[in-house]
Amino acid sequence: MKTHARFFALIALALATSAASAQFVKGNEAVKVMTDGSKKVEVPPLPSVALGSPCPAAKPGCTGGGWKMLESDSGLVECTEVFARPTTCRPSTYxxxxxxxxxxxxxxxQWMQCVQPDISGECVSLKSLPVSAVQ
Structure with missing residues (x-):
C-alpha cells in the first residue's frame, strides 16, 4: 500500500513540476534575475518603421497568428504582438x-519565436515568418 502511495505522490510531483516549468522558457536571455532576487525583463525593441495602433488584448480578433507569449516583470503574459506595447498583453492562460x-x-x-516553451526546439528569428502551435 505504501509503495502505491509513494508512486502516486511521485507522479503528482512530476506533473506539478512540468506544469510550473512551462511557465517560463529556460535559457531566455531576456530575463535576468538580479542579486536581490528581482527580475529585469527585456521585450523586443520597437521597429524603426511606424507601427499602426496597437490591437488591445481584450479585443476579439486581435491575435492575428496566435498569441505571442512573453516574460514580463509581472510574469508570463500573452500578447497580440511581439513588442508588448501597452494594452496589447494580458495575464497568461497557458x-x-x-x-x-x-x-x-x-x-x-537575437529575438526568436519558438513553437514550444523550449529554446532547443523549433525556433526562428522574429525577422522570419511567424510560428505558432495550438497548446
Whole structure:
C-alpha cells in the first residue's frame, strides 16, 4: 500500500513540476534575475518603421497568428504582438486554455519565436515568418 502511495505522490510531483516549468522558457536571455532576487525583463525593441495602433488584448480578433507569449516583470503574459506595447498583453492562460501560441525569447542576442516553451526546439528569428502551435 505504501509503495502505491509513494508512486502516486511521485507522479503528482512530476506533473506539478512540468506544469510550473512551462511557465517560463529556460535559457531566455531576456530575463535576468538580479542579486536581490528581482527580475529585469527585456521585450523586443520597437521597429524603426511606424507601427499602426496597437490591437488591445481584450479585443476579439486581435491575435492575428496566435498569441505571442512573453516574460514580463509581472510574469508570463500573452500578447497580440511581439513588442508588448501597452494594452496589447494580458495575464497568461497557458495551461488553462488551448490557443495558438508562439514563445518570444532572446537567444544568443537575437529575438526568436519558438513553437514550444523550449529554446532547443523549433525556433526562428522574429525577422522570419511567424510560428505558432495550438497548446
Amino acid at each position: 495551461g488553462v486554455e488551448k490557443r495558438s501560441r508562439a514563445w518570444i525569447v532572446k537567444v544568443r542576442g
